[in-house]
Amino acid sequence: MDALTILDRKRRGGRLGREELAFMVGGYQRGEIPDYQMAALLMAVAIHELDVDEASHLTAVLVASGRRLDLSGVPGPVLTRRSTGGAGEKLDLIVAPLVAALGVAFPVIAVPGIVGHTEGSAEKLAVIPGLRTELAEPELIAVLREVGTVVARQPAGIVAVDHALFELRRLTASLKTTGLTTCSILSKKFAEGADGLVLDVKTGDPRAGMRPLLEAEGMARFMVEVGRRFGRRMVALVTELSQPLGRGIGLLPELREVLLTLQGQGPDDVTELAIETAAQAVALAGRVAEIGQARDLSARALKDGSALARFRAMVARQGGEGRVVDDPGLLGVAPVRELLRAETDGVVSAIGLDAVERATLLLGAGREAAVARVDPRAGLMLHAKVGDAVRRGEPLAEVHAESSERAGLGLVALRDAYVIGHDRPAPRPLVHRVVQ
């Protein structure tokens, strides 16, 4: 077996077997396959894509590249979720205690936020004073056993080769691919011990870098098939993300919204998606005969405070100041808050994700580089969302920052995000598809 034969096969659109993928990935990990050969392979894979067989082989190879979390001591099945991310995605912290409240173990194991918005769940929770998310493996498992959920940073060594491959993909423009993204996501969740996954593949405007519906559905189907080939319980939602999810963006604004939702007073879209995701998890765990029943149970657990109680227990068990759960005002607020006001009467016809992301970065609430410091109190709150009627001078949104300079910059960017028109746009469903 040699790298050139493997590269030649994939260049011509052929399929690679498990041994060949292990040869390349293992060789790369050991420093025997140089960057340029791996970069060429990644580009060939990005163009010709992987089929289900290849992706399941590659997922297995990636899992084998590092340590595995042993959750066999946790009464299973252990479920979790993974979304493809986006502005305002704070579902992890709501769904986890909600599913736990329904008797199904549901850990949230998060890698630190990379550039942009993805996977900051552990950082959002860590805004609570005293709360620890860097848990050693025994403690992580103990919290999960006792509370039914845990929010922790990924232990070191899970899919050890993933970071280097991700960087190489980023530097060679081969990130946006179904196969490699699938293998990266699934390998981490499987190495973290998940028996089943509720995936959330976002769809939206391609001009904002989102997947169009057909492509998102294809990706959802592919991920479900690969995961099932691996013997895991799999379901994928294809959900709309053409404006930010909910109203809060930024660590503290999102944490507030999480608490509000767990108190039964969350925004409609966040509440609906939390209930649907939790219901799919409960159904996947085999705890209900049909999904309607699971939705009812989930909705009730949000209303009756049992999800909130589970969240409170998790916060306390991880060393956090428990009082903030019922009194979020204790978390403080950013020193500078300014309102964005409507300049005309009309209806909000769009809130551009690109501009929102730019505003988030300018406010200090986003990560421009892997090492950048994120201001926990910075962010924004959307008062008006798509379809809302607004009058001139009424507040559209509020920016939170540590200085009026940052607030000003954020306001300018956010102004670009809002498009005010005359007619109410046709409403779009939040959950487009459930792929099983």
Add this chain to the structure above:
Amino acid sequence: MDALTILDRKRRGGRLGREELAFMVGGYQRGEIPDYQMAALLMAVAIHELDVDEASHLTAVLVASGRRLDLSGVPGPVLTRRSTGGAGEKLDLIVAPLVAALGVAFPVIAVPGIVGHTEGSAEKLAVIPGLRTELAEPELIAVLREVGTVVARQPAGIVAVDHALFELRRLTASLKTTGLTTCSILSKKFAEGADGLVLDVKTGDPRAGMRPLLEAEGMARFMVEVGRRFGRRMVALVTELSQPLGRGIGLLPELREVLLTLQGQGPDDVTELAIETAAQAVALAGRVAEIGQARDLSARALKDGSALARFRAMVARQGGEGRVVDDPGLLGVAPVRELLRAETDGVVSAIGLDAVERATLLLGAGREAAVARVDPRAGLMLHAKVGDAVRRGEPLAEVHAESSERAGLGLVALRDAYVIGHDRPAPRPLVHRVVQ
């Protein structure tokens, strides 16, 4: 302009403009674009290929990466040829003096043989004692002006980035592509000052690594179009190479065959292809009204000794021992010569190129690595070629080596090359297409 946008465009099958190609190639040459990004680009180009516009842009960028030979002092047009190579390809050394004898300047500027057989023309000629092929630019031009031809190693600095790109393509399995191969070949010939090119694209059995006819024709057409976009006179022959060309393989055996052909006694295939190639060059130079006339002139120049006279003049001008031209016996012969004999009666139905190449390497007449020493006297002579009737015990071929151990290894490999059958295979044309 940035590398990621360019990589992303080509990954998605888009086209690159001249500025983008210059950004990548120039950046790579200056060490600003890392190997892995260039490797990813080469793989994307290998898969999506280049269109004529892109290839002419890339050719221009490659030419600009190094020095150019200034042949403006040579009465033009200056023509030359380039074949895609293969066992027994010794046409350069025959066609060059033949075309020169017909009044058209025809230099042979060769890069040192890479692994395998290609482009050893200067090395073959350098078997003649005293003959120098490393000529400084003024001398190269002087010989070309005086004799009408010159055989020289490529001066340093021509398409300076070509070697690094070629190595990167070799190490990432992206060599076998029409676009990149075209740009590499044309850029060198154009930087060397050619006003026109007779290309020779070989076709043969894909199992022996040769291009099938349609693919070879496509490549010929592409190269002609790209070269013409560049304002050069272009013609391409698509020629059969399903068995070695001629009878001799190896530096000395090929040089002998060159002399024999110039004396009007060469093998039929070599003589036919030399006449056709020279005729196309003369026609391309505008020296005849129609190609039939050019063929007659070429055939006569081989018969009447004027091509040989031009060869003799070139050898003398480059410091070579002139007597060997008329008395090749002075060149000596390898110490060990052994015959391969037919094991059955029959007709030669195939001579496998793979096995011939293996035999050549084992005899010491081929280059296994770029730094390997090639034994100038080693090689082989094919007595029987495809279609020849043979009787058991009759010689099929003769191997030449410096030791009986090497000769023995070569014989074993060569035995695999010969396939003896019952029926004479249908003859195949030598020149399949003339693409203009």
